[in-house]
Amino acid sequence: MQVALQDLRFAFRQIIRNPGFSLTAVLSLTLGIGATVAVYSILYDAVLHPWPYAGIERICDVWLTDNAGHEGTWDLTGPQIRQLRQSHAVEDVVTSNYTNQTVTGGDIPEDVVVDEMSGSHFQFLGLTPVLGRYITPTDVPDGQDPQPVAVLSYKFWQRHYRGDPAVVGKTIQLNHKTYTILGVMPMRFTWRDGDIYTPLKMESDQAHRYGPEIKLKPGISFEAAAAEFRNLYQEFDKQTPNVFPKQFKVSVRGLADTYTRDLKKTMYLLFGAVALLLAIGCGNVSILLLARGTARQHEFAVRSAVGASQFRIVRQLLTESLLLSGVGAGLGVFVAYQSIAFIVPRLPDHSYPYEADFHINLPVLFFSVGLAILSGVVFGLFPALQSSQPKISQVMQAGTRRLTGSVKGRRMHTALIAGQIALTLLLMTAAGAAIQSFVRMNTVSLGYETQHTMSVEIPIRENAHTTWADRGRFLAELRDKIAATPGILSVGISTNATPPNSGWRVPVEVLGKPAAQEQEAHVEFVSPEYFSTLRIPFVKGRVWEQSEVERGATLVLVNQAFVRHYLAGEDAVGHSLRVPQFASLPPMLLAANGITGWLQIIGVVSDSLDDGLDKPVAPAVYAPYTLVMPPFTQVLVRTQSEPLVQVRSIRQRIASIDPDQQIVSDVRDLQGWIQHEPEFERGRLISILFGAFAFLGLTLAAVGLYSVVSYTVLQRTSELGVRVALGARRRDVLSLVARSAATSIGIGIAAGLALSFSLNRLIANWIESGVRDPFLILAVALILIAVAALACLVPARRATAIDPMVALRCE
Structure with a gap:
């Protein structure tokens, strides 16, 4: 010891x-x-x-992939979910329904996320409540209305009730309906980001559709389940035409693939x-x-x-x-x-x-x-x-300083430095590609103006404005009230059309043109003021008149991308298109008459981003917002100054129409919408971290090289002093020291270039940058060479200042 x-x-x-x-x-x-x-x-x-x-x-989850490569999960009807539940591979199938509701009965109404859960959903997930109990199948008798009970999330319990342990048995009002609180779920239970969970009555008609969550029996593989579901989904397609893709492949993926595949x-x-x-x-x-x-x-x-x-x-x-x-x-x-x-x-x-x-x-x-x-x-x-x-x-x-180590040691030094430089060059290349991609994303042409504009999301209260005419009048009154607010320049309704990722991508047919599986467009429901609010210019034709909007006229506009893709550059005005999926809209989407027929094109607008920041503009169809009205909408507001300061005034205007009507608390300006796009956040995160890692790697490589050259100079002090005493010039000493590191640097740069060029395509694909620039690799190599030269220069300059007498005394 x-x-x-x-x-x-x-x-x-x-x-x-x-x-x-x-x-x-x-x-x-x-x-x-x-x-x-x-x-x-x-x-x-x-x-x-x-x-x-x-x-x-x-x-x-069950994923369907069409012939164009587009994939997604599809909702099923109640009878279809029951049929899926009887499959040999399935242990249970549950479903839920996401809604925005308002906590009423208090001093201030509070907007909350309510998840309606099928009877066995909590048993399906298997977490025990921290208080009380959760919803069970007895709370949702088959074919009957569910019991008015609720389960609270842990965060909502802490926020609304301050963690009161006596909350079980109390009541809470949601949209003026009273629910008895059964229990509180643990902190890590945040399913669907719900605040409150209530029972879901699964309807048996063909109109109501639900997203299924499937738990397979032990020992059943995803491949075996997909083989069993393939025929079942073909049968579902016959039961509900125009819902699924015309042709599709069935695959089964775990929950992680559904929710975390991009982050992975x-x-x-x-x-x-x-x-x-x-x-x-x-x-x-x-x-x-x-x-x-x-x-x-x-x-x-x-x-x-x-x-x-x-x-x-x-x-x-x-x-x-x-x-x-x-x-x-x-x-x-x-x-x-x-x-x-x-x-x-x-x-x-x-x-x-x-x-x-x-x-x-x-x-x-x-x-x-x-x-x-x-x-x-x-x-x-x-x-x-x-x-x-x-x-x-x-x-x-x-002597004490002349020893330079063995040949094996020098080779080890050379190999380590070369490997370090090669890895640093590869890391810097990836960082350069990530930063270049993010800069390009920030400079992409949007096709619309974001300055002084915000989007306000308004979830329409449950069981409010349930008819097409009433909902249309309510939305028009909302728009007019908000537009009358001092400091607001213009207001447009954008039900599902807030860029840069907007619209519902659905198959479309063009009258007189051959139908194709790949003919898809982003259908967006907007008011006439939408285009002036976003400053999207018209190319040809006209916008709807107010009377046409009020009656839900079957008149649409298209963007330039639609004309290029499906009309071969022809004059679009006068053509007609049809959306087959409009024939099977669920009842929550209130539709105007004639929506299943042909929709006449009356105008063309300029392209603006509608498929994210990193993809080309997709074909788009703009329809009057009254054509299809879901139980929510968004309002685009252009103001004279900072838009977010107007949120309070907008809340007051909406409350003057309906005191219980809330807006979504997370109101963002359009620049904020861009910054919350997944590809923007991903690009920003990768560029920041890759840039930091590359800088650290470059610093470590420079320090390693500096230390080796410094020790080399220290060990060769007497030799260099003798050379200077015999007449060696300054540049000769510099050249001698530099050559000692040149081999390591040269091998490292060559290996790094080979790695970077061979992995260039892979790096670009993984970063999703689309950047495969060989000049970027060469620029990174030049930066690394410059830093390496600087790391060698400092000890090399120290070598040129050696006093021969001092060096000889080292002996």
Whole structure:
């Protein structure tokens, strides 16, 4: 024990005596371990194991893919869900219905998300309430109205009732209907982001449709379930025509594929980046330890000469390496905690289940720390093991600074630096592609103006304005009231048409043109003021008159993309189109007469983004908002100044029409809508983190190169002094020092270019940048060469300032 403490004290003195070396080594491990553990922990908790529900690996969805490659999940009728429940592969099928409702009966109405859940839904998920009980099938008798009961989410219970443990048995009003509170679910139960859960009565008609959640029986694979569901969905297609794609393939995917497939690619990409950073960090520590150990070979020889055994020297170096690795690992855990707190709030909205419980992942923590310790131990002991090979007398005669290490050691230095530079170049190439893609996304032409404009979402109260005429009058009155607010310039209704991702993508048919599976368009329901509010110019034709809007005229506008794709550039005005799916709209969507027939095109508008920021403008059809009116709408408001300051006034205007009518609390301006697009948030996250990782990798590579060149200059002090004394010029000394690092840099750059060019297409596809720019790789290589040259220049300039007399006295 006393000897171990002695080794530990000496190791501390070595660390303090060499602060630059120690700090660089510790920071290299800290950054590599911290970033790797943080990113993998998020990947594990948000993508691989985010749910706390029972049998989560057997919960799945049925996906349909059409001939154009478009895929999605489709809702089913009540009888179809019951039929699906009888399948051999299925243990249970449940469903829910998402609604916005208002808590009434208090001082201030509160907008809440209410999930209506089928009777066995809570048993299906398998979490136990923290208070009371959950909804069971006895609360939803088959064929009867459900009981007026409710279950609260944990967050709503804390927010609305301040965690009152006596809440069970109390009542709550939703849209003036009273419900008895049965219980409170645990904190991690956030299914469908609901605030309150109530029983769902599953109707038996063909009009009401529900999204099924399927739990397979134990031992049933997704492939076997898909084979069984294929014929069943073909039968469903015959039961409800014009609902499913004309031709489709059936596949079954787990819940993670449905909710986290986009985030999975992002997190795997980031994990690859931090794995590179960890490798660069461990390589940097290896380079530092190897260079430091080579410089200490004279010390090892002296120790051996005075009686120290090889084991004693190895044990001392092992203590020093473990101390450095331990400090770096401890700080890495701290950095991982801080990194998780930084990254999680910046993940794209709704890209991961909110049930996820983020924490440090212990297996990857142990792996990262073990890799760091292994690197420290192996490369820390390497010089000591090498020092036992030459004769002690030869080492002593070599002086204190002339020894440059063995050929094997120099080759090890060269290989490590070259590998570090190659990995850094690859990481910088990926970062450059991500940043270039994000910059391009920010400069894309929108086709509309976002300045001083916001979108206000208005969920229409349940059982309010249930007829087509009443709902149309209500929406028109909302628009007029808001437009009369001082400071508001224009107001347009955009039921489902707030860009840059707008409309319902559905198949369309053009009169006189051959129908094709690929003929799809984004159908958007708007008022005439929509185009002037967004400053979208007209190309040809006219907009609807107010009388046409009020009667739900079957007149539509199309964008230029529609004309290019489906009319071959012909004059669109006078053509007609039809939307087959309008024949099977659910009753919640109030439709005007004649909607199933041909819709006449009366105008063409300029293209504006409607399919996200990273895709071309899709064909669009603009219909009067009265043609189809769901139980919600959005209002676009253009103001004279900052739009969000008008939210309070808009609330008051809406309350003057209906005191119980709420608006969605998350009101954003149109720039905010852009910034909340999944591809924007993903691009921003990747560019920030990749840029940071690339900068850290570049810094570590530069430090590693600097340390090697510095130690080389230190070891060759006497040689360089002799050269200067014999007349060597400054540039000769600079060239000599530079050549010592040129081999490593050249090999590293060549290997990095080979990796980057070979993986260029893969990097672009994973980043989803569409950027495959070889000049970007060359530019990154030039930056890395410049940084490497700068890292060599500082110690090289120090070599040119050597005083020959001082250098010769080193002997």
